[in-house]
Amino acid sequence: MKNQDFSVSIIIPNLNGAKFLPNCLNSLLSSLKLAKIKNFEIILVDNASTDNSIQTFETIITNTPSVIPSEVEGSLSLSQNSRKARNLNKSRDSSIPLRSTRNDISYQIIQNSSNFGFAKAVNQGILKAKYNHVIICNNDLTIDKNWFKHISLAIRTNKNPKIVTFFGTVLNKNGTKIESRGLKFFISGKALNIDNGKPVILSANEESRRNQSQQKDSSTSSQNDASYFVWGSSASIVCYHKATLLKIGMFDPDFFAYEEDVDLALRLHNLKYKTLFIPQAISYHIGGATSSKMGNFRNRMDAKNWFYIIIKNYSKKEILNNLFPIIIERLRNLSGLIKQTIKIYKLKSVYILPTSLITTYGQIILNLPKMLKKRKNILKYKQV
Structure with a gap:
C-alpha cells in the first residue's frame, strides 16, 4: 500500500x-x-x-x-x-x-x-x-x-x-x-x-x-x-x-x-x-492549555477518574492483592486535590474546599452503579 x-x-x-x-x-x-x-x-x-x-x-x-x-x-x-x-x-x-x-x-x-x-x-x-x-x-x-x-x-x-x-x-x-x-x-x-x-x-x-x-x-x-x-x-x-x-x-x-x-x-x-x-x-x-485556566479542575478529574479505572477494570483478586498501594495512591490524589485547592483559591471561602471534595467524591458514589455495570461487561471479556 x-x-x-x-x-x-x-x-x-x-x-x-x-x-x-x-x-x-x-x-x-x-x-x-x-x-x-x-x-x-x-x-x-x-x-x-x-x-x-x-x-x-x-x-x-x-x-x-x-x-x-x-x-x-x-x-x-x-x-x-x-x-x-x-x-x-x-x-x-x-x-x-x-x-x-x-x-x-x-x-x-x-x-x-x-x-x-x-x-x-x-x-x-x-x-x-x-x-x-x-x-x-x-x-x-x-x-x-x-x-x-x-x-x-x-x-x-x-x-x-x-x-x-x-x-x-x-x-x-x-x-x-x-x-x-x-x-x-x-x-x-x-x-x-x-x-x-x-x-x-x-x-x-x-x-x-x-x-x-x-x-x-x-x-x-x-x-x-x-x-x-x-x-x-x-x-x-x-x-x-x-x-x-x-x-x-x-x-x-x-x-x-x-x-x-x-x-x-x-x-x-x-x-x-x-x-x-x-x-x-x-x-x-504545550500541555494544559485548556485546563490551566480552570482552577483545580485537573485534580478533581484525577481523583474521580482513577476510582473509575479501578472499579471498571480491576478484578476482585487484583483489588485485594494490591489494596494497600491502591489506597496509598488514592490518598495521594486526595492530598493533591486539597493542596491545589488551597493554593489556587487560598480558602477565600470556607466552602470552597469542602464543596470540591463533596462534588468530586459524591460523583463517584452517584456513578457507582453505572461503573459496576461497565465492570461486568469489561471483566467478562478480559484476557490478561
Missing part, C-alpha cells in the same frame, strides 16, 4: 483554542503533504467555544494551498462551500456535523451546545470519521514535518492485527524535554509517561531500549526496526484502529477529561491489543 492509498481521519477536540489552531493545522497539513497522503479528513469537535475557533479553523482550511495536486470528483467550489457552510451552520442541530470538501481537503465541524468534555467530543469525531484509522490530536500540539511519514510507514508495514495503537515521541513545546514515549502502568492505579521530563540529548538510547524490550516488534520491516511495544499511550496525539475502538466502546464519556486515555489503554491491554511506539514520529505539546 502506497501513502497515496493510506487513509486517515484526524480528530481535533477544541475548547477556546483559536490561538493554537493555526500552528496545529499548518503542521498537520505540511506533514500530510510531505508524506503524499491524499485520503484524509480533519474533524474539529468544538465544545461550545466562546472565541473564534470555528472561524479560525475554516479560514485556515479554505486558504491553505493545495496539499495534493488532485481534484475530488463532485467537490464544491470554495465560494459554494463557504455559502453552504454558513447557511448550514445557522440552521443545523449541534449533533449534525458540517461536512465539506475543498479540492483536496475534506473536513467536518461538529459544534456542541455545551462543553461535553474531551472523551465525549473525541467519541463524536470517531463516530463521524469516514476512514478506518483515526488520529486524536490536541489543539495545542504541533507535529514534525516527517510525523505522518513515520506513522504511515509503521501502519503500512504492520502485519500484526493486534497492533491497533500507534504513538510517537511527544516533546515539550520547545523540543528540549520529553513529555512522553508511551505510558507505563502500575497496578496501584498509577500511570506515568515514559521518560517524562528528561532532556532530549540525555534520553535513553533507542537501540538499547529496543533491545531491552521484552515485547520487541518483530512484525514490522527493517525500515521500521526502531519501533517497539509499550504498555499504552496518551491521547495527546495518537493513531487508533477505528474498528477496534468501536468494538471496545471508545473513550468513556463519564471521565469527561483526563485519564480517559489510561482507561482506554488498559481495556486494550486487557484484550491483548498492542501499542507500537515509533520514536521518529515527533510532536511538540
